[in-house]
Amino acid sequence: MFAKWLRENNVAAGLLTVLRVWLGYNWMHAGWGKLTGEGFDATGFLKNAVANPVKGPDGNMVYSWYVSFLDNFAIPNVDLFNFIVPLGEFLIGLGLILGCLTTAAMFFGIVMNFSFFLAGTVSHNPTDIFFGFIILFAGFNAGKYGLDRWVVPFIRKTVFKQTPEQAHKAV
Template sequence: MKKVILLLIRLGSGILMFMQGYEKLTGGFAIDGLVPVVIQNQDSPEWYKWFFEHLVASFIPAFNWLVPLGEIAIGLALIFGVMTYTASFFGAFMMLNYILADMIFSYPTQLFFFIIILMNKQTIQQLDLRLLYRLRKRRGNGHVAHPDRG
């Protein structure tokens, strides 16, 4: 039952992240409108305002691509169950950034689901190892210990 619940959380989080990234990528996402808002925001921490003012503002074209492509990559990794722990870590990191920017929408809920995935590292790694084992077995190269046999 635990694995089924984790699967549903992983797939739901992955689909949501993929959709958010795809909408930003195809919808002309631009972070330059967010920079002055975060800098003037009373609820954002001072160090985060400094980060936005000095780093994000200096590399706006890069962040315009990094944010949607990062969300798409996280979403695909979660959907396909590849590097799930790493994808969940970066998903939680992105959600924390949205929360620090005072963009409170569904992000706290998404952060909660990423934390659930991160707290179940052993189960997640077993699923990733099974996939890796099957891929290497099919290709016939390399040795990966079977998750059930150690």
């Protein structure tokens, strides 16, 4: 019952819009600060995550596979991460604020939040993940009062070759 309300109700769409814009502003603000500041460099963060991994009660690394990924891929390619992290944060925020490709933007936001979590950073990530899953679960309704109202049917029509009736019926 709640799932149906969240995914189909106009009041839910309005509440989701407020939540979506708030989260979008936070994402966009974080990305914009990194893009326009004195330069973003993830090297220190990545090296610290490798040097101080998340440990369980027994003192063993919990996410050794992630630490290995950071040490063997992220640090050697830090320039790539210095580019994609701020740009990704900014684009996630833009997508959420505009309600354009909302579920895709929120999916990548949740992936980024979990990446920070796996590296040992808590901060506001639990809140972002919680609200992000609500937006993701709501699907199209989260972007109903945004550009998704037009973008999603257009994509379904042109990419998936659905008729306008099928495209609107699917959302």
